[in-house]
Amino acid sequence: MTMEAFGEESFGDEPRWDAAPGWLAEGELAATRGRVPILYVEAVPVRIDPDGRVTEVGLLLRGSPTTGTITRSLVSGRVLHGERIRDALMRNLEKDLGPTAFPVLPLSTVPAAVAEYFPWPGDGLHDPRQHAVALAYVVPVSGECQPRQDALELTWMSPAEASSDAVAAEMEGGRGALLRRLLHDVGAI
Amino acid sequence: MTMEAFGEESFGDEPRWDAAPGWLAEGELAATRGRVPILYVEAVPVRIDPDGRVTEVGLLLRGSPTTGTITRSLVSGRVLHGERIRDALMRNLEKDLGPTAFPVLPLSTVPAAVAEYFPWPGDGLHDPRQHAVALAYVVPVSGECQPRQDALELTWMSPAEASSDAVAAEMEGGRGALLRRLLHDVGAI
Amino acid sequence: MTMEAFGEESFGDEPRWDAAPGWLAEGELAATRGRVPILYVEAVPVRIDPDGRVTEVGLLLRGSPTTGTITRSLVSGRVLHGERIRDALMRNLEKDLGPTAFPVLPLSTVPAAVAEYFPWPGDGLHDPRQHAVALAYVVPVSGECQPRQDALELTWMSPAEASSDAVAAEMEGGRGALLRRLLHDVGAI
Amino acid sequence: MTMEAFGEESFGDEPRWDAAPGWLAEGELAATRGRVPILYVEAVPVRIDPDGRVTEVGLLLRGSPTTGTITRSLVSGRVLHGERIRDALMRNLEKDLGPTAFPVLPLSTVPAAVAEYFPWPGDGLHDPRQHAVALAYVVPVSGECQPRQDALELTWMSPAEASSDAVAAEMEGGRGALLRRLLHDVGAI
Numbered sequence: 105m106t107m108e109a110f111g112e113e114s115f116g117d118e119p120r121w122d123a124a125p126g127w128l129a130e131g132e133l134a135a136t137r138g139r140v141p142i143l144y145v146e147a148v149p150v151r152i153d154p155d156g157r158v159t160e161v162g163l164l165l166r167g168s169p170t171t172g173t174i175t176r177s178l179v180s181g182r183v184l185h186g187e188r189i190r191d192a193l194m195r196n197l198e199k200d201l202g203p204t205a206f207p208v209l210p211l212s213t214v215p216a217a218v219a220e221y222f223p224w225p226g227d228g229l230h231d232p233r234q235h236a237v238a239l240a241y242v243v244p245v246s247g248e249c250q251p252r253q254d255a256l257e258l259t260w261m262s263p264a265e266a267s268s269d270a271v272a273a274e275m276e277g278g279r280g281a282l283l284r285r286l287l288h289d290v291g292a293i
Numbered sequence: 294m295t296m297e298a299f300g301e302e303s304f305g306d307e308p309r310w311d312a313a314p315g316w317l318a319e320g321e322l323a324a325t326r327g328r329v330p331i332l333y334v335e336a337v338p339v340r341i342d343p344d345g346r347v348t349e350v351g352l353l354l355r356g357s358p359t360t361g362t363i364t365r366s367l368v369s370g371r372v373l374h375g376e377r378i379r380d381a382l383m384r385n386l387e388k389d390l391g392p393t394a395f396p397v398l399p400l401s402t403v404p405a406a407v408a409e410y411f412p413w414p415g416d417g418l419h420d421p422r423q424h425a426v427a428l429a430y431v432v433p434v435s436g437e438c439q440p441r442q443d444a445l446e447l448t449w450m451s452p453a454e455a456s457s458d459a460v461a462a463e464m465e466g467g468r469g470a471l472l473r474r475l476l477h478d479v480g481a482i
Numbered sequence: 483m484t485m486e487a488f489g490e491e492s493f494g495d496e497p498r499w500d501a502a503p504g505w506l507a508e509g510e511l512a513a514t515r516g517r518v519p520i521l522y523v524e525a526v527p528v529r530i531d532p533d534g535r536v537t538e539v540g541l542l543l544r545g546s547p548t549t550g551t552i553t554r555s556l557v558s559g560r561v562l563h564g565e566r567i568r569d570a571l572m573r574n575l576e577k578d579l580g581p582t583a584f585p586v587l588p589l590s591t592v593p594a595a596v597a598e599y600f601p602w603p604g605d606g607l608h609d610p611r612q613h614a615v616a617l618a619y620v621v622p623v624s625g626e627c628q629p630r631q632d633a634l635e636l637t638w639m640s641p642a643e644a645s646s647d648a649v650a651a652e653m654e655g656g657r658g659a660l661l662r663r664l665l666h667d668v669g670a671i
Numbered sequence: 672m673t674m675e676a677f678g679e680e681s682f683g684d685e686p687r688w689d690a691a692p693g694w695l696a697e698g699e700l701a702a703t704r705g706r707v708p709i710l711y712v713e714a715v716p717v718r719i720d721p722d723g724r725v726t727e728v729g730l731l732l733r734g735s736p737t738t739g740t741i742t743r744s745l746v747s748g749r750v751l752h753g754e755r756i757r758d759a760l761m762r763n764l765e766k767d768l769g770p771t772a773f774p775v776l777p778l779s780t781v782p783a784a785v786a787e788y789f790p791w792p793g794d795g796l797h798d799p800r801q802h803a804v805a806l807a808y809v810v811p812v813s814g815e816c817q818p819r820q821d822a823l824e825l826t827w828m829s830p831a832e833a834s835s836d837a838v839a840a841e842m843e844g845g846r847g848a849l850l851r852r853l854l855h856d857v858g859a860i
Contacts, residue, residue: 128517139506139514141521141561143615155379156398183519185613188598190344208397209345211431211479213596217858218617220566220591235563237521239596242400281860288855290400291784293848317706325706328695330750332708332804372708374802377787402785406669407806409755409780424752426710428785470671477666480595482659533757534776568722586775587723589809589857620778668778 137234144238145193146219147179148286149201149245151260158242158292161266161283162249163275164200165257174256175276178283180238189213189239197243201258202250207243215239216289219282229278240282242290263292326423333427334382335408336368337475338390338434340449347431347481350455350472351438352464353389354446363445364465367472369427378402378428386432390447391439396432404428405478408471418467429471431479452481515612522616523571524597525557526664527579527623529638536620536670539644539661540627541653542578543635552634553654556661558616567591567617575621579636580628585621593617594667597660607656618660620668641670704801711805712760713786714746715853716768716812718827725809725859728833728850729816730842731767732824741823742843745850747805756780756806764810768825769817774810782806783856786849796845807849809857830859 128136136142149162166177181196183189190209197207219238221231249258265271267287272280287293317325325331338351355366370385372378379398386396408427410420438447454460456476461469476482506514514520527540544555559574561567568587575585597616599609627636643649645665650658665671695703703709716729733744748763750756757776764774786805788798816825832838834854839847854860 132517136514136517138563139510140518140563141565143519143521150400152400155383156400157379158400183615185516185518186600187519189596189615190346194344211339211341211345211347211433211481213480213598214593215596216592218567218591218593222564237561237567244400285855285858288852291402291852292400321706325703327752328699328703329707329752330710330754332710372804374705374707375789376708378785378804402787403783404781404785407756407780407782411753426750426756474666474669477663480663528778530778533761534778535757536778568724572722589717589719589723589725589811589859591858622778669780670778 141235141237143183144180144236145183145189145196146238146240146282147193147197147207147243148241148283149179149197149205149207149243149249149258150290150292151246152244158263158287158290160260161263161287161292162201162245162258162260163266163271163283164251165259176259176271176274177276178240178279179243193241193243197245200251201245202248202252204247205245205249206247207245209243210241213239215241217282217285219279221277229282231277240286242286242292263287267293330424330426332372333369333425334372334378334385335427335429335471336382336386336396336432337430337472338368338386338394338396338432338438338447339479339481340435341433347452347476347479349449350452350476350481351390351434351447351449352455352460352472353440354448355465365448365460365463366465367429367468368432382430382432386434389440390434391437391441393436394434394438395436396434398432399430402428404430406471406474408468410466418471420466429475431475431481452476456482519613519615521561522558522614523561523567523574524616524618524660525571525575525585525621526619526661527557527575527583527585527621527627527636528668528670529624530622536641536665536668538638539641539665539670540579540623540636540638541644541649541661542629543637544654554637554649554652555654556618556657557621571619571621575623578629579623580626580630582625583623583627584625585623587621588619591617593619595660595663597657599655607660609655618664620664620670641665645671708802708804710750711747711803712750712756712763713805713807713849714760714764714774714810715808715850716746716764716772716774716810716816716825717857717859718813719811725830725854725857727827728830728854728859729768729812729825729827730833730838730850731818732826733843743826743838743841744843745807745846746810760808760810764812767818768812769815769819771814772812772816773814774812776810777808780806782808784849784852786846788844796849798844807853809853809859830854834860 150158151160153159164177165174179197179200181199183192190213193209194207217240219229219240221229221236223232223234251258267284275283339347340349342348353366354363368386368389370388372381379402382398383396406429408418408429410418410425412421412423440447456473464472528536529538531537542555543552557575557578559577561570568591571587595618597607597618599607599614601610601612629636645662653661717725718727720726731744732741746764746767748766750759757780760776761774784807786796786807788796788803790799790801818825834851842850
């Protein structure tokens with residue numbers, strides 16, 4: 105069992121389809137990762153006021169298997185074979201925020217940003233395991249968030265703090281720039 | 294007192310600022326309308342399921358002062374001087390849907406469509422009174438809708454029915470095409 | 483060698499990377515298709531006037547391997563392992579439109595629509611071979627288009643004709659609805 | 672005759688319609704500005720590479736009538752009565768960049784951001800003359816730019832420099848934040 109930097113749950117927890125198994129043995133997933141870009145969804149949980157303005161931004165504190173350090177992260181996970189994007193988004197939000205959080209999914213599946221992660225070093229987003237393409241959303245959440253699995257804690261902070269250089273430096277794979285772009289997109293910063 | 298096709302409240306109901314009155318005497322508004330494009334917000338109220346999918350579309354039945362006929366309409370109204378777009382959107386939703394409706398405003402003020410109405414005949418959107426530019430949004434609404442003022446009734450229908458030719462023919466000023474565009478934008482049709 | 487409905491080039495034409503081969507033997511691709519959603523880009527080529535308004539829409543006439551009939555299609559193809567979305571979009575536009583066409587790629591990689599294709603029958607988009615997720619764009623093209631490979635012809639038509647029921651009936655996998663959504667998104671219909 | 676901070680041309684240069692004059696005497700415009708929000712378009716001119724990536728950002732150096740200092744500015748101007756948004760965008764680009772610049776207008780009139788300027792001090796965008804609402808776009812430009820009228824110079828800089836704190840401090844009315852948002856929106860920073 106590994107904790108994975110991209111926010112992926114351990115595979116035993118994933119649903120199974122008989123006709124089209126989204127569940128993959130680790131060897132199969134490793135082979136697949138070398139062949140095609142892997143599709144992810146990512147989400148920034150936010151608190152909003154009654155007028156729809158973002159008041160707080162939620163970031164996960166997560167342990168990284170690659171560096172051993174604690175890093176900040178977005179809600180994130182694979183889109184499984186046969187799974188709709190909305191269902192993948194809701195499943196990963198529930199996985200990372202717990203059963204008492206109530207995410208309000210966007211009306212449209214058009215993402216606020218498309219994040220491209222490459223396994224080789226560069227000036228953009230980076231994922232040492234794979235070429236991943238993530239559809240990224242900002243998702244208002246009400247209720248209480250109780251992170252599960254490998255996420256240690258959910259921290260709420262102001263949009264200004266979330267987009268600070270200090271927080272960007274704590275985010276893995278270059279996601280600080282992605283977070284700023286998402287917060288700009290909704291006018292939160 | 295006039296009922297206005299664009300869904301504007303009678304002016305006596307508008308808030309007043311001392312420093313910058315959004316309230317205008319009818320003569321002043323008429324003069325202003327001949328000078329600059331007038332900024333509006335428009336909204337399509339929708340019901341959504343827990344996954345964010347649009348299940349129902351709300352259209353207002355409204356009396357038209359220009360034709361005497363009953364027409365279907367979107368939530369609509371002017372952005373007043375000094376008023377934020379979010380506040381104009383919320384004020385007009387409350388005006389047309391009543392105090393027991395709970396609209397969920399979009400995270401971003403970037404509209405789903407920009408609708409341009411011209412006072413002269415053409416192949417696009419038409420408003421006999423003025424050159425109007427409307428920022429148009431799709432807005433999920435929970436609670437109970439009780440239309441007020443000149444709106445007679447709010448009708449909920451499926452996205453397919455709302456985008457039908459029959460409903461488009463009942464919409465004033467060419468808004469049938471605008472409604473289809475908005476429903477396409479959120480993937481509802 | 484097969485002609486594929488999704489607009490994918492025959493694999494022998496794909497570029498190779500040594501470190502991260504996007505090229506897959508047919509058996510490997512078939513196995514991969516049963517494991518994860520496959521990422522595609524799709525594009526509607528359009529002609530625009532100097533003001534940026536869409537005047538013509540280009541649709542490919544393409545032979546379908548599954549039905550034997552001739553169908554209309556969008557520019558479409560896989561994002562290869564290690565390939566940027568912009569590069570995949572340009573490569574597939576060149577593949578389908580020829581070397582004398584000059585596509586103007588969008589400033590942002592945020593797509594106009596996200597199209598989800600499932601291998602089982604349903605009321606949405608359908609691809610018998612796989613679960614595919616396509617990022618879809620509208621792309622202005624100047625120069626001369628000379629379709630290559632399995633595309634037989636490129637037909638230019640008005641936005642109204644391209645969004646007609648007759649043309650929708652000729653499009654494979656339910657792409658008529660996708661095309662309408664894309665044309666609505668840019669205000670062409 | 673004044674040079675205006677919002678980038679508006681002197682009124683004598685504006686086109687006239689007989690039926691619906693967009694041209695206003697200064698007294699009329701002043702009265703109108705106190706009554707309704709005034710609609711503007713704003714644009715960031717950019718240079719792009721063949722793949723659509725932003726390589727350079729153009730900012731105008733402009734004299735401010737309110738402070739006497741030289742400030743950086745975006746292309747900007749009113750939407751006149753009876754004028755389409757596309758036409759207002761093209762007219763203001765030509766006004767600020769000269770006749771040998773070739774802007775490529777966006778396919779959709781949906782803006783990348785909606786900028787709200789208020790005449791009273793606050794934490795957002797500010798215009799001492801009026802309540803203005805600007806539809807803001809990023810516009811690729813080829814050809815040679817020769818600023819006219821009150822714009823003194825057009826400076827091309829990298830996206831990183833354009834979004835720096837130093838440049839933001841030189842921009843009037845808080846437009847540094849707007850510029851960052853627009854550059855984030857197209858993935859340029």
